[in-house]
Amino acid sequence: MPEIRRLPEDLVNRIAAGEVVERPASALKELVENAIDSGASRVAVKIAEGGLARIEVTDDGCGMTPADMALALERHATSKLPESLIGEEGAIERVVSLGFRGEALPSIASVARLTLESRPQGEAEGWKCVVDHGELREEGPAALPPGTRVRVENLFGNVPARRKFLRTARSEYAACHDVVRRLAMARPDIAFIFEHGERRILSLQAGQPLTGRVSEIVARELAANGVEIDLERGAMRLTGIAGLPTYNRGVADHQYLFVNGRPVKDRLLSGAVRGAYADMLARDRHAVLALFIELPAEDVDVNVHPAKTEVRFRDAAAVRGFIVSGLRQALATGDKRSAQAPDAAAMGRWQSEPAGEAAEGERSSASALQSIFSGRDWSRSQSGVREASQAWRGYEREVMAAPQGRAEEAAPLPEDAAEYPLGIARGQVANTYIVAEAADGLVLVDQHAAHERLVLERLRAAGAGDSVARAQALLIPEVVELEEAACDRLEEAAEKLGDLGLAIERFGPAAMLVRSVPHSLRKSDPRKLLQDIADDLAQHGEALLLGEKLDLVLATMACHGSVRAGRVLSVAEMNALLREMERTPRSGQCNHGRPTWVKLKMEDVEKLFGRH
Template sequence: MANIRVMDPSLANQIAAGEVVERPASVVKELVENALDAQATQIDIEVREGGLQSIRVADNGDGMDEEDAILCFERHATSKIKDQRDLFRIRTLGFRGEALPSIAAVAKIELQTKGKTVAGGIRVCVESGKLVCKEPIARNQGTDITVRDLFYNTPARLKYVKSLQTEFHHISDYVSRMAILHPGVQFRLYHQERLVFQTPGDGQFLHVMAAVYGNEAAKKMIAIQWSNEEYKVTGCIGAPEFNRASRQHMNLYVNGRSIRNFAIQNGILRAYHTRLPIHRYPIVALQIEMDPVLVDPNVHPNKTEVRFSEEGDVVHAITSAVSQALEQKAWIPQADLTKGKGMFLQTNIGHAPGEPRHSPIRTSQQAWTAEQLYGRPKDDREETMQQQSRSVLEQDLKAADTSAVAVIAEEKSGLEQPKEPKDSGTLRLQAIAQVLGMYIVAQDDQAMYIIDQHAAHERVLFETFTKKMQQKGVLKLPLLVPYSYEVRIQDLQLLKEHTDTFEQIGIEFECFGGNSVLVRTVPTIWEGLETQQLVQDTFDELLVQGYMKQPLERIEERIIMKSCKAAIKANRWLSMPEMQALCDQLSRLDNPFSCPHGRPVIIRLTTHELEKQFKRIQ
C-alpha cells in the first residue's frame, strides 16, 4: 500500500493560509495592498473585536467584473505576473495570487465589487474556500470585502492569537505605515464603529506625519531628497529630541513596499551617532527607490522581508542621506514651558525661618564667599576644602588633556584667551551665569540658552580626542608586562584570521603555545582605562558573535568612555572666563548639540517664549 497520497485541497489551502494569514493584521495587510494596487484614493478599514469577529476594507479603486470576481479566489490567480521576466521586476504590492484564497480558507468572505467598464456590480460569498453565493448588485465603482469569523474552522490557531488590544495594535501600526507611504490616499480606520485614525489624503506628507505622530513631531521633521546613479532616498527624519524606546517608529519602504531590515536600521542609527541617548531610536519615514532587479520581495509570504543583491550599497545610501540631512540643521531642543503649571519661583525653599537665604547662581558680578555658599561664616576647614576641590579639578582637567581645549583653569592664573569662534552660523554665545553647580546660562541676540557643563565639556573632549586620532592614526601603547589570555583551541584560529583587524585598532598579539595568547600592545587612547578587560571584551565580541565592529567604532567607544571620565562634573563652580571659554569651544565643534552619549548639550528658550510666559504677549 502506498504511503504517499495527494492532500485534500481544503486541507492544503488551510496549511497555505497559515503562511499568509498569521493574525488579523495579515488580513488587513493583504486587502489594503490589493486596494492600493487598484489605484484607490480612499480606503476605509472597519474592525470588530480586534479583527476576529469581522474586518471590512472598502475602496474606490478600479474594481472587478464578474469573471475576475470569481477568479480572484482561485489559488495563484494574479493579474500582476504574466511571465518569468515579470517576477524579477515586481512593482506592485501583491503578485502571487495567494491573498484571497488563503483568507477564504480560514474565514467567511463577502466580496462586493464593480469595475469601471461594466454596468453593474456583483456580490460573491466564499466559505472555507468554497463559493456559496453569486448575485448581481447595484453599487459604485470599487471593491468592498468583509471577512468574518477569522479562524472559525481552525480553532487551534486561535490559541496563538493575543489579546484584542494587541491584535488591533498590529492593525493600526500597519495602517499608519501605509498611510505615511501614500499621503495622496485617504485612510480611515474604525474599531468597534469608532473612528480611531484618519488622514486627509491631500498629498501633503507632513499632514500624514502629524496624524500619526502629532503636530509637534511633524514640525520637527526634516525632508530628505538624496540620490545617486543607483538609488533615490526620499522622506523625512525626526529631530533627535523626538526619540522613542523602540525601533518600531523607523518606517522603511523599498519601491513602495513597507519592509523591516536590521542592517538599514543600523545604518540610520550610525547617521544619528552621538545625537541620540543610548537605547533610544529616531522617528524615520524613508522610501528608497531602485531598479526592481536589485531587490527580491519574494523571500517570505508576508513580503516584509526582502533580499538585496547589494545590501551594503543600500545601507550606505541610506546612511549618507540621513547624515547629510542631520549635518545641515542645528538640533538645539526648544525648552517647553507649557507642560508645567507656571513659572512661580519660591525663594525660601530649603531654609529654616530666620536663616540667610542664598541663590545657587554664580554670575560675573559675584565674588563668592563661604557665607554665600553655605549660609554661615567661613572657617579654615572650609577654606582648605575649597582649595583641595580646586586642586582636584586642575588634576582632572590635566588628565583630560585640557591644554588642547583651554576650557577650565584657575581664575587668576592667566587663562589663555580663546580664539575667535568660527563663523558657523549656529552658536555665538555670551556666558551669563552658572546655576546649581551644573548648568551655564548664556545668551545671544535671539534667545537664552541653558548648557549642561558636563555634557558640553564631554563633547569638546570627544571631538578633540577624535581629531587627534584621525590626524595621527591609531597609536599603539607597548605593555611592559604582556597580557596573557587562555582561549579555546577552536577559537584560536578565528583570532589568527583577524590579526590584521586587531592591529588596525592597536592590539598586537601572538600565540604562545597551546591555547595561550599574549597581547603586547593596546591603543594609546585606552591609557588610564581598564585595558586588560577591554582587550578581553574585544576578543569576546569576535568569538561570541563571529565578527567585530568596525575598528573606528571600537576605538570611538573608548574615546567616549575616556571623555566622560575626564569631563568636569556637577558641583564644580566655574569662573566667568571659564564659562565663556567653554561656550567658545562649543561654537567651534562640528556637533555642539549633543554629548557623545546622545544627551542634549544645549536647551534654547526664545525671547518669544519668555514673553508669552510673562504675559507680555498673548
C-alpha cells in the same frame, strides 16, 4: 516506505493561510494592498473587536467581473504579473505592485467567512461571492458603487488551535492600526478612512505632501522637529522626514521604513539608521523618522518573506552607505537646529594671533611689564603697572570667554574627612560636574547621573513600603494626550503604577489623567514621564511580568526626577548629594551603566605637574 499522497485542496489552502494570515492584521494588510493595487483613490477600513469579529475594506478601484472574482478565489491566480512576462526569467523581480502571488483571498477564505463584492468601472451592477472556510456558499448580483468591498468575518472560527493563540482584541486592534498607518504613510495620494467599531480613528485626505501625511500620522510636532530629506545617488533616491536628535523616543517603534513604496521591517535599514544617529543619540534613545528609498526593481528582492515585510538588496553596502550619509548630511547641513559645525570665528582664534586694538593692548602690556622688571624707574613702573593692568583687562574681555566654573570660599577639611570617600565639595564646573576634595585625591561627580541613581533607589524603596504617603497630589490634575495604544498600555499598568505613587486614569480614547506623582518626581513633566513609561512598557513586550516591566520603568521615572545638568548647586547641596551617594548602594554607576564619579589620586595630580 509510506505512500506519497497529494494533500486535499482545503488543507493546502490552510497551509498557505498559515504563511499569509497569521492574525487579523496580516489579513488586513493583504486586503488593503489589493485595494491600493487596484488603482483606488479612496480606501475605507472598518474593523470590529480588533479584527477578530469583522474586517471590511472598501475601495473605488477598477473592480472585477464575475469571472475575475472566481479566478481571484483560486490559488496562484493574479492580475499583477503581465501575461507578456509569464515564463520569462526574472519576471517576478520586475513586478512593482504590493502583492502578486495570488494567495491572499483564497487563504483568508479558507480560515474565515469571506464576502467578496465588486463592480467594474462603467458596469451597471456588481457581483457577490460568499466563501465560508473554503466552501462557496452564495453568489449573485450585488448593489454597490464601482470598486470592491471585501468583508472577513469569524477569522479562524473553524480553526480553534489557531484562534486560541491570538492576543486580546485590544492588542489585535493595535496591530491593525499600525498596518493602516504604514500603508497610508506610503501613499499620500490616496484618501484613507479607518474605523474601529463605531469610532473613526483616521481620516486622511488625498493629495497631501509626504511630510504632511507622515506628521499627521506619527506626531503633529514632528514637522517642527524634523528635517526633510530628498537626495539622489545614481539610480537610488531617498526621501522622507527625519526627527532631530533632540526629538527622540525610548523605543524604535516610530521608525517607518519603505522600499519602493512597500512598508518593511528590515535589519539592514534599521542598522543604517542607528549608524547615522550613532554619535548624536544616547544608546537607549531612538530616532523618529519615516524614510522612503526608491531603487530599480531588479536591485531588490521582495519575495524573501511570505508577508513581504523583509527585503534583500543586490548591493546592500551601497544602500546602507547611502542612507547613513544621506541622514548625516540632512541632519548636519539641512537644518542648523541639529549637529551644528563649530563656530568659524571661535576656531580661528586657535590658529591666529589677535589683531587690531587687542594686539596693540597686548604689546603695550608687554612693554609696561618689561619696564617694571628692568628697575630703571620705579615710579614710572607703577604707572606702567596700572596701564598694563587696564590694557590686560581690555584684552581679556576681548578674547576670553566667561569662566565655566564656580566655587565658594574654601573651608578647611573637617577632622572626619577620611570617613568621606567622596570628599568635601569645593565647587562646580560647567554647572554639570561637582569638584570635591577627598583626603586622598580629587573627585569629579556627574550631578545628573549620580542623582538619577539616588532617585531610582528611592523609588524602589517607596515601592516596597508606603508609597501613597510619598505621593505628591497635583493641585489640578493634568490631562496628557498620547497615542491610543500608549494609553492602553498605561491603563493596564495603572494599578501597579499607583502603588509607586503615580496615580493615573483613562481620560478618553487618546488621553490619560494624572492625579499624583511620586514625591521624588514632583518637578518632572507629566507628559514626558508618561510617554517614556508607555515606550518602556511597549519595548519590553508582553512576555515579561508586569512587575518586571515596572522595575525597568523605574529607571525612566528616576531620570525625570533627577537634578539636570546645567543646574547651579550651592556647596551645601553638593555636599548633601555626596553624602547620600556614600550611603546609597550601586551609586557608582547611573541607570544606564555610565560612571557617576571618578577620582584622581594625589600622586596622579602630582605627576601632571612633574612633582612625583
